[in-house]
Amino acid sequence: MQDQIRDVLAAHGRMAVDPREVDDQADLYDLGLTSHASVDVMLALEDAFDIEFPDEVLKKSTFASVRNIEQVVEGLVKAVA
């Protein structure tokens, strides 16, 4: 799952570094992720995992690290299953 998340970040995150090479707890905002780019990341994650982000997870911490994204996506995938 992390590889898919990192691919989405690489395609849509507009980050200053390659997200496929960052620690899974590195602060993505410090690495260049913006609020607007997080919208694209969210929409691409919805496509990649066939999920929908509900309003309650639309918070800055959700997109703050690869690990955080993974935890939220895992929860949403389980909820759909």
Added chain:
Amino acid sequence: MITLPGAVDGRRVRVGCDVQDIEHVQDSLAAFGDRYLRKVFTASEINDCQGRNQVHRLAARFAAKEAVIKAFAEPNMPFPWREIEVTRDGPLPLLRLSGTLAERAQHQGWLSSSLSLSHADCHAMAVVLVACGGNAGGTRDDA
């Protein structure tokens, strides 16, 4: 050294600002189309932005939503973008909150707001100023 009070004429004030790259909004529209619009903007905002400067207007409204989120000064609050709506009163943009964000604004003592939008070819920006009642809480976010 002095610490300046966060109040004007006895009212606590909150300020938020944001700037958005027009090209990024254009790219999001190209990549995700209506899904991008419906996730971020209300039907009224989408309608207001139709026309020649659609992307610039959308970018200014996204900046307004981010400015409002910063004015809340609660860094990890949920931010349902569609609960922040830019409406118009003639030439003036107005701020309308709904749902959980309206409740949060009420909790923080928000009384009134002033919103300013602008854009150039490459960027759009927004500034929001909020006047709060005397019991306004929360902390400032420097981000």
